[in-house]
Structure formats: structure tokens, C-alpha cells
Amino acid sequence: MTVLDRPAVSAPGPSAPRRGAGLLLQWWRRLTAMRTAIILLFLLALAAVPGSLLPQRSLSQNNVTQYFADNPTLAPILDRLYLFDVFSSPWFAAVYLLLFVSLIGCVLPRALEHARALRAAPPRAPRHLLRLPDSGELRSTLPPAEALDVVEEELRVRRFRVVRRSADTAGASGGEVSAEKGYLKETGNLLFHLSLVALLLGLAGGKLWGYEGSILVTEGQGFCNSFQQYDTYSAGPLVDSGDLSPVCVDLEDFRAEYEEDLTASSFTADIRYGGPGEEGRATTIGVNDPLRIDGDRIYVTGHGFSPTFAVTLPDGREYTDLSVPFLPSDQTTLASQGALKLPDVGTGSDDQLALEGFFAPTGVVQGGILTSIDPRPLDPQVAIVLYEGYLGLDSGIPQSVYSLDATQIDRGSLERVGAANLEVGESVELPDGTSVAFTGFREFAALQFSHDPGQLWVLGSAVSLLVGLLGMLLVRRERVFARVGAPSGDGGTVLTVASLMRGSGESAPRFAALSDELGTVLAARADSARSRTSASEVPPRES
Amino acid sequence: MSPDQSLADLSDTFFTVSVALYSVALVAFCAQLAFGRRPVRERELVGAGPAGSATDSHPDVEPPAANRWGAIGIGLTILGALTHAAVMITRGMAVDRLPWGNMYEFGTAVVLVAVVAYAVLAVRAPALRHMGAFVLGPVVLAMVGIGLFLYAPAAPLVAALRSYWLAIHVTSAILGFGIFFVSGIASLLYLLRVRHDARAVEGETSILSRLPSAAGLDRVAHRTAIFGFPIWTFAVIAGAIWAESAWGRFWGWDPKETWSFVAWVVYAAYLHARTTAGWRGRPAAWVNVVGLAVMVFNLLFVNLVSTGLHSYGGV
Numbered sequence A: 001m002t003v004l005d006r007p008a009v010s011a012p013g014p015s016a017p018r019r020g021a022g023l024l025l026q027w028w029r030r031l032t033a034m035r036t037a038i039i040l041l042f043l044l045a046l047a048a049v050p051g052s053l054l055p056q057r058s059l060s061q062n063n064v065t066q067y068f069a070d071n072p073t074l075a076p077i078l079d080r081l082y083l084f085d086v087f088s089s090p091w092f093a094a095v096y097l098l099l100f101v102s103l104i105g106c107v108l109p110r111a112l113e114h115a116r117a118l119r120a121a122p123p124r125a126p127r128h129l130l131r132l133p134d135s136g137e138l139r140s141t142l143p144p145a146e147a148l149d150v151v152e153e154e155l156r157v158r159r160f161r162v163v164r165r166s167a168d169t170a171g172a173s174g175g176e177v178s179a180e181k182g183y184l185k186e187t188g189n190l191l192f193h194l195s196l197v198a199l200l201l202g203l204a205g206g207k208l209w210g211y212e213g214s215i216l217v218t219e220g221q222g223f224c225n226s227f228q229q230y231d232t233y234s235a236g237p238l239v240d241s242g243d244l245s246p247v248c249v250d251l252e253d254f255r256a257e258y259e260e261d262l263t264a265s266s267f268t269a270d271i272r273y274g275g276p277g278e279e280g281r282a283t284t285i286g287v288n289d290p291l292r293i294d295g296d297r298i299y300v301t302g303h304g305f306s307p308t309f310a311v312t313l314p315d316g317r318e319y320t321d322l323s324v325p326f327l328p329s330d331q332t333t334l335a336s337q338g339a340l341k342l343p344d345v346g347t348g349s350d351d352q353l354a355l356e357g358f359f360a361p362t363g364v365v366q367g368g369i370l371t372s373i374d375p376r377p378l379d380p381q382v383a384i385v386l387y388e389g390y391l392g393l394d395s396g397i398p399q400s401v402y403s404l405d406a407t408q409i410d411r412g413s414l415e416r417v418g419a420a421n422l423e424v425g426e427s428v429e430l431p432d433g434t435s436v437a438f439t440g441f442r443e444f445a446a447l448q449f450s451h452d453p454g455q456l457w458v459l460g461s462a463v464s465l466l467v468g469l470l471g472m473l474l475v476r477r478e479r480v481f482a483r484v485g486a487p488s489g490d491g492g493t494v495l496t497v498a499s500l501m502r503g504s505g506e507s508a509p510r511f512a513a514l515s516d517e518l519g520t521v522l523a524a525r526a527d528s529a530r531s532r533t534s535a536s537e538v539p540p541r542e543s
Numbered sequence B: 001m002s003p004d005q006s007l008a009d010l011s012d013t014f015f016t017v018s019v020a021l022y023s024v025a026l027v028a029f030c031a032q033l034a035f036g037r038r039p040v041r042e043r044e045l046v047g048a049g050p051a052g053s054a055t056d057s058h059p060d061v062e063p064p065a066a067n068r069w070g071a072i073g074i075g076l077t078i079l080g081a082l083t084h085a086a087v088m089i090t091r092g093m094a095v096d097r098l099p100w101g102n103m104y105e106f107g108t109a110v111v112l113v114a115v116v117a118y119a120v121l122a123v124r125a126p127a128l129r130h131m132g133a134f135v136l137g138p139v140v141l142a143m144v145g146i147g148l149f150l151y152a153p154a155a156p157l158v159a160a161l162r163s164y165w166l167a168i169h170v171t172s173a174i175l176g177f178g179i180f181f182v183s184g185i186a187s188l189l190y191l192l193r194v195r196h197d198a199r200a201v202e203g204e205t206s207i208l209s210r211l212p213s214a215a216g217l218d219r220v221a222h223r224t225a226i227f228g229f230p231i232w233t234f235a236v237i238a239g240a241i242w243a244e245s246a247w248g249r250f251w252g253w254d255p256k257e258t259w260s261f262v263a264w265v266v267y268a269a270y271l272h273a274r275t276t277a278g279w280r281g282r283p284a285a286w287v288n289v290v291g292l293a294v295m296v297f298n299l300l301f302v303n304l305v306s307t308g309l310h311s312y313g314g315v
């Protein structure tokens, strides 16, 4: 379109670089137009939508994997379009970056102009005041200068910024007054839009220098803040893994409390934290109540149970206190699943022992199936399946710690050798004489360590954004003009008054009220002037 | 601490009474439309001319019967809002907490805010009573839908919701939503009215010609949106602050967060559109309607269909 709009060739065209610059300017203008802003806002809203309709890696890797399994042909195509990483995709970034470029291009010139307007006097009255929608005439018996004095004074009382000039309009006999108030509206607008930019910068900073690690910690154990220790972690590209805050945390006690209807009422963890090797300080964290230590936060994000087992081999060797976290598969009853892998129990690599199972804090067995009916550990039971053979742990392919590698079972390298439902203290004997006992459980907490250096900055931007927004939407910007018209025959003054208002639909009644009030004050002043003059001038007049 | 069942039952009774009162108010507003004479044709152009006069001209040309029905309608609406408020209060007393911990309670509160917002507008500007039927209609529908599909018995809150942020975040979300509800309906009626005005044959009467003027509707839509936008902005910010202490991050593109963001951006676009040449009038009104659609989608789809951290709101 731009190219087609070029002027006819006959005129000597500008040189190539100049034309390039002109074109650039044209595009810049187009980008920073309000119309473009609206379109970009729409695009931004639209671009966010797939992020909520399709599973996102940032939210749940499992759901994405599941989606791939359910839609094997479609998923890779969607993946190539970044539809499982919408909010970190290049096209999402393109939309918001364009929007922010447009915003800056739109707001900076306005900010400069506003800074100038703040120092400058209100502009001259338009030539034809009566053409403004809110305008009218006021008559007064006062002489022009005094009438204008009254108007000026009244406007100042109403906290207008007022300037008085001599009119240069044809037919005007006296001066004119320009008044303005509500500069805060524009200040608010600029503050709001610039806060958006600040907010984006804060977000970006947090993404670049922030990190987050999660770990399951059983009561009595702990961890230190380093990426090697976390079960999962994510870190911004500028995080130096050797430079994490040196903090260690021990979980001393975890408590979950429930209402009568088994709604969880509180989770609290007693922890001890401090530098490595230090004694550490004790504190309690819980849901909605993380630990904050300069720039770092530690959360409890969940909890569950680690059943403990004891294994006795036929030759009499005994392994006790084998404990592993089982992940809750049902948050209301805390029915949990997990696996215990014992690669070192046997003598070689093909007589390793493992079990996969189900833990019920309060178990009920119906028809041979164990289910949980209560999240509290009132009657803990497990249903386990035992395997012997090769676990494939050293095959180089990473395995989940919560389940056995199904390919080893399918391949026959892991062989099912028994299954049982056990209560605490019970055990099961395998064909080869090995005995596995369910000896009890411990509670674990899911802890999360977060570091986001942009967070306070984002909060500050959000607050100033809100302040700017309130200023922009609540303050009214008003300009009022008054000019002394041509002298009327009877020696009085005709004032033309008009107002311009932005940011409210109620301009007509407000103008009517203002001009009524001005009229009243003018009349009152005229009265008092007359009584004053009559006091001194009555005798000569009457004579 | 288990809920007080007799108070909970009382709350449910108030709910039924409110629906009944709103339904009767709806009938009264319909009667107002039916008995009303066609108002004098507006001479003003849409969006131009001194504001304020357009809506206020109606009562003068209204026959007394219609006026009476309008007054009855607004009276019943206020009565309904009172019993509706009683639904919330008794529910809150029954469970000893703020009564917006699940979708049933949230939805009921949003509708209450919408009714109150509309009642305030209609008491101040009687001409707006003409849109009463179009507000109370969706209100009754919403209440019946909430009662049938979202009802949840009085119950204590899950641990994650036990925070004073529930009061701050959810209260502002309810206020914003309720106000946007009225705004969206005003824009919808504006669109109907503009279309009707463009097609109207002189002398023909239809229900739509008894609506407030297009300019009046547009102004109501804009003013309510301007009122709702900072509240919604605050709700989103408060939500982020709460999420930071509850979920370990202030923003994570959880479906609810995503759709709240989408709604916020759409309302920002609406406010822009209102001040941009070429977008004023009908295009802007459409943006506002889309905004309301997003809000409703955010409540229904995100809570009922998708799974996210907000899902423990319970149905």
C-alpha cells in the first residue's frame, strides 16, 4: 500500500536513502498510531488464548506428553508452532514487543509535550468561542476589565491555572482569559503507560536472572540450594549455577490438619534454615505463608507419604528402613503411587529387586482392591507388586523415580515375582525365600525454592500502574475560555465563555453550572459595585 | 468447625425468594415496555451533542401506566437485591467466612453486584429503567443457571483459600465482574438500538424504540467500564500478590490467569477504541461485548472444563 501511494514518477524523486528514511518514518507513524495499538492489543489477547486451551510445558510436562500420546500426528505440528510453549514463543514475543514499541513511540512524544505543557501557560482561546459545544454569553454591567477580573478570580478559586491576555481578535474590545486544570489526567496516563514498560522490564529481569527448584523432603532430612540436589529445577539463561544463595534447609516436622469433612485446613512445616554447616534458625512455613529471606523464598507446595520397607534375603542379609516418597494421585484421600528400586540387593545385575505399589493412608480392601478413604494415616496399607531382574538403571536412559521402566518389564528382563496387600508389620515371602515387610511410613513435604530478582520491581510497577490508571480515569481535564466581546450599547460588558472537557460525558451540565455560578458572582459584584458607586456618586447624579 | 445447617438452609430460601422477586421485577419491566408509548424521536446524532439530555427526555412522553410499571420494577429489583444480599450474609454466617469460596457463591455475588450497579444507575437516571427488562432477564437466567448447575452446599474452605487475600482479591474480582456485566449489556443494547434506529421506519413502534437513546446507552457502557477497569486491574494485581505467597510465583499463565489477562487486554482495547477515530460507536461497543464474553467464559469454561490451580473453587 505504501508503495502504491508514492507520488507520480515525473517529479524528480528523492534519493534512495532519503526515500528509505521517509518510508521508515511512515511505518513508524503507522506503528505508533492508536489504531495500531488497538489491533496489537487484540492480537495479544488472541495470542494468549491457545496458551490456555492447549497443555503447556511450563505448567505440566505430563499433560503435554499425554497430548502427544493422544494426538500423535497433530502434536508435532503444533509443537513446531510453539503451541505448547505459547508464552515463551517467538510469535507471542513479537506481538508484545511490537505493542511496547508502539507504546513507547506513542507515549514518549506525549510525555515531552506534556512536560512542555506543564510549564507553559494555557493556550489562547479559539477564535470562535461560540462554536464550541459548551459555550454561552454572560452579560454584566461591570466594565470589561473588572468583569474579566471576576472570571479570573473565580477560576483560580476552582484551582484552574489561569492566564490573561489582551485579545487580538477582531471585534473584541478587552482581554481574554484561558484557564486549564486537570493536568494530572495526562500525568496519570503517562505514568500508567510507562509503568507497563517498567513492568515488562521487571518480568524480563526475573526471567533472565531467576530460578526455581523443587524437592521432596522427608521429615528429618534436608537439602541445600544447588541444582544438583533438586528433583526438578528451571533457571534463567543468566543464572550462574555456582552463584546460588548458600542456604540449607532441614525439614523437622510436617503437619497436615483436616476439617471433619476431610477438607485440608492447614499444612505446616517446621524447618531449620541457614548457611551450610551452620546451626540454622527454626521457623514454620505453611500454605500462603512462605519463608522469605533476602530475595529467596521457600514454599511448601504439597505433601505425601513415604512408606518404609524392610527386606530380608534368603541368606539372612537384612536391609531395613528402605523408604521412598510415593506421589499422591488423589489429593482428597492422598492415595499415592510410587516405586522402590533396590539395584544393590542381589549379587549381580540380573537379580535386582524392585517393587511398585499403591499406598493408602487409611486403606480399605474391597474385592482384593485397596483404596484410600481418608487423607490421615489412620490405617496405612500398601498394595505392592514385586519384581526381580534387571532394572535398567545404568542403561543411560533416565528413569522416573516413581515408577519402574515398563520396557524392562515388557522385554522380560524384569519379572513379576509376587504381589500383596500389606498392613504395617506384615510381610510377604517371595518364591526364592526373600521376605519384604511393610514397616511403616514417614511424611514428606514438597518444598520449592524460588529466586526472582525482578519481583519487587514488578510489584512497584503494578502499584504505580494502578495509581496512574486512577489519575487518568478519575481526573477531569478542563479548559475554560472567556473573552470580552464587542461593547454593547448600554455600557455593559458581554463575556463569551466556553469550555472544553476531556474524560467525562457530563460536560454540558458542568458547563451550565459553571456559567450560572459565574453569572451569579458577576451580578453580585455588579450590585456591590453599584452600591459603592451610589454611595459616593449619588449626589452628583441626582442633581 | 462445621457449617450451621439452619443458616445455610435460610440462605438457600433467600436465594429462591430473590429469584422470584427478580422474575416479578422482570415482568414489571416488560409491562413498562408494553405500555410505554414510543418516545419522541431523538433529533441528536449518535455520540454527538450535549450528553445528558438524551436520556432524560423520556419520562415526559411516557404514559403514567408505564411509569408506574417502571417504578414497580425498580422497587422489586431493589427488594430482590436486599434478599440477595441476605443470601450472601446468611451463607457467610453459616460457614463463618466470606461467602465467596466456590463458584456458586462467586457467581451469586457477581450477579448481586450487577443488580446493585444497575439499580444505582436506574435510580439516578429514570430513563435507564427502560433497559430493566434487558438487565433483569439475564440476571434471572444467570441466577437460575447458578442455582441449578453451580450449587454447592455450605462447606469450609480448603487450606489454600484461607487467607485475607481471599477477601481482597475475590471481592475486587466480583465487583469488577458485576460492573462489566452491566457495561456489556449496555453495549449490547446500544448495538441493537443503533441497528434499530438505522432501519426504523417513521411511525413504526417496536420494543427497541423504547430503549434509552443510543448515546445514552453508549455513555452508560463507557462509564461503567471506566469504573470497572481499575477494579479489575486491582483484582488481577491482588491475585498475583496472593499467587506469589500461595503458589510460589506471582504469574504462571494458569488458565484463569491467562483469561483474566485476556479480559483485561480486551477492556484496555475497548477504552482505547472509545477514543480512537474510526473505532468509536459500534466497533467499540463490540469490543466491550467481547470483553463480557471473555469474562463469562473465564468463569464457566475455565472452572468447569480446564484444570488449573484455580480449580479448587469447587462447583
Ligand code: HEM
Pocket (backbone or CB within 6 Å): A031, A032, A033, A034, A037, A041, A099, A100, A102, A103, A104, A106, A107, A189, A193, A196, A472, A473, B265, B268, B271, B272, B274, B275
Ligand atoms: C500494553 C498496552 C496498553 C494498555 C494496556 C493501554 C491501556 C490504556 C488505557 C486503559 C487507557 C485509558 C483510556 C481512557 O482514558 O478511557 C489508555 C489511554 C491511552 N492510550 Fe493506551 N494502552 C496500551 C498501549 C498504548 C499504545 C501502544 C498507545 C499508542 C499507540 C497508547 C496510547 C494511549 C493514548 C493516547 C491514551 C489516551 C486516550 C485519551 O485520553 O483519549 N496506549 N491506554
